[in-house]
Amino acid sequence: MEKKRANDEFEPGPILPSQSVDRFEFIKQEQNSSEGLSTSRSANEHEREERRIRKWRKIIGVGGSDWKQYVRRKPHVVKKLIRKGIPDCLRGLVWQLISGSRDLLLMNPGVYEQLVIYETSASELDIIRDISRTFPSHVFFQQRHGPGQRSLYNVLKAYSVYDRDVGYVQGMGFLAGLLLLYMSEEDAFWLLVALLKGAVHAPMEGLYLAGLPLVQQYLFQFEQLVKEHSPKLGQHFSEEMINPSMYASQWFITLFSYSFPFPLALRIWDVFLFEGVKVVFKVGLALLKFCHDDLIKLPFEKLIHALRNFPEDAMNPDTLLPLAFSVKVSKRLEELQQEYEKRNGGTLPKAGSTNRLLQAIKHKELSIKPERSNCVQKDDPSPRILH
Amino acid sequence: MATSGNNIKSAKLVLLGDAGTGKSSLVLRFVKGQFVEFQESTIGAAFFSQTLAVNDQTVKFEIWDTAGQERYHSLAPMYYRGAAAAVIVYDITNWATFMRARKWVQELQAQGSPSTIMALAGNKADLLEARQVSAEEAQTYAQENGLFFMETSAKTASNVNDIFYQIAKRLLQSHPVQNPQGMILSDRPAQRVVSTTSCCS
Numbered sequence: 001m002e003k004k005r006a007n008d009e010f011e012p013g014p015i016l017p018s019q020s021v022d023r024f025e026f027i028k029q030e031q032n033s034s035e036g037l038s039t040s041r042s043a044n045e046h047e048r049e050e051r052r053i054r055k056w057r058k059i060i061g062v063g064g065s066d067w068k069q070y071v072r073r074k075p076h077v078v079k080k081l082i083r084k085g086i087p088d089c090l091r092g093l094v095w096q097l098i099s100g101s102r103d104l105l106l107m108n109p110g111v112y113e114q115l116v117i118y119e120t121s122a123s124e125l126d127i128i129r130d131i132s133r134t135f136p137s138h139v140f141f142q143q144r145h146g147p148g149q150r151s152l153y154n155v156l157k158a159y160s161v162y163d164r165d166v167g168y169v170q171g172m173g174f175l176a177g178l179l180l181l182y183m184s185e186e187d188a189f190w191l192l193v194a195l196l197k198g199a200v201h202a203p204m205e206g207l208y209l210a211g212l213p214l215v216q217q218y219l220f221q222f223e224q225l226v227k228e229h230s231p232k233l234g235q236h237f238s239e240e241m242i243n244p245s246m247y248a249s250q251w252f253i254t255l256f257s258y259s260f261p262f263p264l265a266l267r268i269w270d271v272f273l274f275e276g277v278k279v280v281f282k283v284g285l286a287l288l289k290f291c292h293d294d295l296i297k298l299p300f301e302k303l304i305h306a307l308r309n310f311p312e313d314a315m316n317p318d319t320l321l322p323l324a325f326s327v328k329v330s331k332r333l334e335e336l337q338q339e340y341e342k343r344n345g346g347t348l349p350k351a352g353s354t355n356r357l358l359q360a361i362k363h364k365e366l367s368i369k370p371e372r373s374n375c376v377q378k379d380d381p382s383p384r385i386l387h
Numbered sequence: 388m389a390t391s392g393n394n395i396k397s398a399k400l401v402l403l404g405d406a407g408t409g410k411s412s413l414v415l416r417f418v419k420g421q422f423v424e425f426q427e428s429t430i431g432a433a434f435f436s437q438t439l440a441v442n443d444q445t446v447k448f449e450i451w452d453t454a455g456q457e458r459y460h461s462l463a464p465m466y467y468r469g470a471a472a473a474v475i476v477y478d479i480t481n482w483a484t485f486m487r488a489r490k491w492v493q494e495l496q497a498q499g500s501p502s503t504i505m506a507l508a509g510n511k512a513d514l515l516e517a518r519q520v521s522a523e524e525a526q527t528y529a530q531e532n533g534l535f536f537m538e539t540s541a542k543t544a545s546n547v548n549d550i551f552y553q554i555a556k557r558l559l560q561s562h563p564v565q566n567p568q569g570m571i572l573s574d575r576p577a578q579r580v581v582s583t584t585s586c587c588s
């Protein structure tokens with residue numbers, strides 16, 4: 001479990017000489033590569049980027065020491081900066097700071113190691129089955145039993161032990177994989193915990209629990225939002241019997257980390273970790289708006305195809321994200337959530353203040369515990385895993 | 388199955404079966420003639436289409452390839468509802484996937500439409516040395532439950548086109564073209580323009 005990835009730089013992966021990879025180390029497809037980003041940048045651009053990085057470094061402070069204070073003082077500045085994109089070399093660190101995962105890590109020393117080394121998981125075989133099927137075209141994950149696959153396995157296994165109700169669900173691998181490109185496996189694990197258990201925003205474990213309750217809720221909300229924001233398209237979808245589950249379930253289940261161009265996925269994640277899941281809705285709606293005039297003409301089959309293969313210009317973060325930010329959803333999302341809960345009778349855990357994890361962060365003595373494993377007796381008051 | 392124009396019938400087909408049994412690989416082989424060693428796991432579902440000529444008629448399959456893991460079960464009904472055909476896939480080298488296939492059959496018998504044609508595919512038939520499910524056992528089970536059965540290999544292409552061809556034949560037998568405005572087994576009207584293949588995932 002050594003730190004495999006530094007925060008600042010990618011390690012050179014085991015690149016086969018004949019393969020060409022893009023800036024994010026995906027093996028390039030012959031057609032359809034996202035050239036825009038991998039072409040050499042002009043000196044001017046380079047300088048601007050350097051200035052940006054210096055600015056960010058100053059805000060973060062050494063090892064993140066100044067970050068919290070800065071966010072408290074100038075939340076709007078931070079929000080704006082993040083929306084412009086976190087510099088790639090600082091991304092891993094900033095993600096840990098804004099997701100609250102850094103705090104979890106510090107509060108739970110040794111827990112990850114315990115989970116990986118000493119616990120066994122009922123999902124081990126399922127995880128192994130999917131390991132080489134997660135980002136198979138990325139050099140870091142391509143090598144059989146290589147460092148990428150090993151850390152992916154460890155993170156997923158640790159999570160499946162940590163939360164036995166969720167266990168391992170297909171799709172989590174893409175989240176973990178994305179994180180592992182920017183941080184060590186222990187950091188990636190805690191970021192996964194922070195997201196699913198809700199360190200800063202509402203917990204998202206409902207994406208993966210039996211019945212996928214949160215996926216169902218998000219799809220309900222999204223369908224309504226489409227009708228409200230693009231009524232003509234909403235109408236066209238219902239005439240063609242297109243339901244958001246057919247194209248958007250993977251957006252929510254993997255938070256755009258599956259089958260979306262990396263440069264876009266990363267920029268979405270920057271904002272997602274800071275502002276919460278509403279940006280996923282915004283991006284989804286923006287995609288539909290961007291392609292509205294084409295989509296509205298297409299019959300079922302071509303429509304499905306188009307909804308899975310957006311044109312390259314729609315995938316440019318600098319085009320799509322400003323459009324996404326202009327879409328207002330917060331208030332309706334809340335109302336629709338209430339409506340959904342009324343219809344379905346249940347409530348999923350709510351945002352920030354009410355969840356247990358946040359309290360655990362506030363009161364350090366209550367550091368979170370992994371779900372009890374089989375080897376810990378039910379009435380044993382001191383799980384051996386902690387402290 | 389809906390008819391449009393020159394004897395082209397479109398039929399909604401769904402693939403069901405445990406994760407990693409080779410559903411996506413079978414579709415990829417059938418639609419594009421390809422096989423990849425490390426097929427990305429399917430999240431949600433993926434749609435493909437492919438046409439197949441049977442004598443002088445053409446069947447256009449509109450294929451939904453679903454995610455296999457048990458946890459995704461709640462998303463499956465919308466894909467098998469109204470399907471003209473279902474291919475239930477297991478992996479011959481993994482007994483548990485055969486049991487899971489039987490559960491799918493039960494579910495379709497209980498929840499699906501009675502006219503759905505069901506096929507059972509014992510995939511990865513190229514991995515003979517690792518076999519855990521015998522062909523006889525699967526065949527017996529299939530017969531008892533009114534499915535038709537084939538062992539397939541997406542890797543070598545063995546029986547892949549055949550299983551879709553058999554389904555097409557059965558669809559045409561149960562709903563001959565001479566009866567054009569008969570059954571509409573696809574849950575939407577058929578499209579006028581038919582491309583030979585197209586896919587997305």
Ligand SMILES: Nc1nc2c(ncn2[C@@H]2O[C@H](COP(=O)(O)OP(=O)(O)OP(=O)(O)O)[C@@H](O)[C@H]2O)c(=O)[nH]1
Pocket residue numbers: 133170404405406407408409410411412413423424425426427428429430453454455456510511512513514539540541542543
């Ligand atoms: N040897 C062999 N391997 C196969 C065959 N079919 C699929 N595979 C392999 O099995 C793995 C899983 O195949 P998929 O087609 O992704 O399986 P799936 O049923 O779609 O899985 P999910 O999407 O996770 O539900 C892949 O790595 C394939 O290469 C086959 O006929 N023979």
Ligand SMILES: [Mg+2]
Pocket residue numbers: 410411412427428429452453454455
């Ligand atoms: Mg699949």
